[in-house]
Amino acid sequence: VFVCNAVVSMYGRCGELGSARQVFEEMCQSGVFDLVSWNSIVAAYLQNADSKGALLLFDRMTRMGDVEIRPDAVSIVNVLPACASLGLWLHGKQVHGFAIRSGLFEDVFVGNSLVDLYAKGGMMNEANKVFERMQEKDVVSWNAMVTGYAQSGQFDYALSLFEKMREDDIELDVVSWSAVIASYAQKGLGCEALDIFREMLLCGVKPNEVTLLSVLSGCASVGALLQGKETHCFAIKCILRTIQSDPGFEVSVINSLVDMYAKCKSFDQARALFQLLAPEERDVVSWTTLIGGYAQHGDANDALDLFARMIKENEFLKPNAFTISCALMACARSNALSFGRQIHAYIIRNHYDLT
C-alpha cells in the first residue's frame, strides 16, 4: 500500500493525472488501499488544478461509509482549498462544521485552511473568528489573514496585522514579505512595494521568484527603471537559468521583466528578453505583455504586428481577453479600423465568450 500510495503521489506531482487515477482505481479493485490512498489521489487532482475532480473523489470517499476511511486532518486540508477555488462557500462551511465535530479543528493546518477559505471568500469576519479561536497559530495563519485583508480591500487592517506580527516577534518568512509587497504592487504603489522589499533584504530574508514578480510589477507601475534593472541583476544572479529554479517560474520572471522594461519605455530591452525565450516557451502572458506594452507606451503599430505574429506563429496559443483588449486598444490608438474589424471577426469566428 505504501508503495502504491507513493506512486499515486508521484504521478500527481508529475502532472500525470491519468496514470495516478489508473493506479488508484487498480488499488480500489484489489481492495488494497487506505485513507492515505484517498488523500493522495485527491491531492493529485488539486495539484493539477482540477478542484471539481478532487471534490467528486472526496464525495465518493465519504459516501463509501467505510469505517476505516473517515476523513482526517489531511483530507480536510485537501478539500477546503478545492471549495475555495470553486467558490463553494456553503460546502466549505459544512466541512468547517465537520472539522469541529470530529475534533480536527485543533490541527493547525485545518485551522489555517479554514482561515484561508473565508479569506478567499472575502468573509474576513468569519476568518477572524477562526483565527481568534485557534489555540495554536503559526506564521501561515498570520499570512493568510494579512493576505485576506489586503485582497478584500481592507488594506489598513492588513498593514496593522503585519505590524503586529513584527511586534509579537513572529518570524516573518518570505511569504509574509511577498504578500505585502504584492498588495502594494497591485494597488500601483510601486515605491511602497520597493520600500518593503528593501526592508525584507535588510532583515536577511531571501526573495524567491514570487517576490520578484511583485517587485517588478511594482517597478513597472511607477516606471522605476533603475530599481527594475537592479531587480533584473538580482534575478540573473539568483533565479534565471540556475539549477534549482523551476522553468515555469523562469518564464514568469522573464515576462515580468518584459513588462517592467516596456512600461519604462525601454522597448529594446523588453524585446531582447522576449526573444530570450524560445518560441515554444512563450506563453499568452509573454505575448500579451509585449503587445500591451507597445499598445500603451510605444508604437501601436508594433503591437499590431506582434498580434498578427502571435496568431501566425503558434496555432496552439490562443489570445485571451487581455490580449484581444490590448490589440483593440492598439487599433484605436493608430486608427486602424480595418485591423480592428479583422479582430472583431476573429472574436466571432473563434467563439470568444464575451462575458
Add this chain to the structure above:
RNA sequence: UUCUUACUACCC
C-alpha cells in the same frame, strides 16, 4: 507514503 498561506499581462 498524502495536506495549508504570497505571485506576473489590458482598461478603470
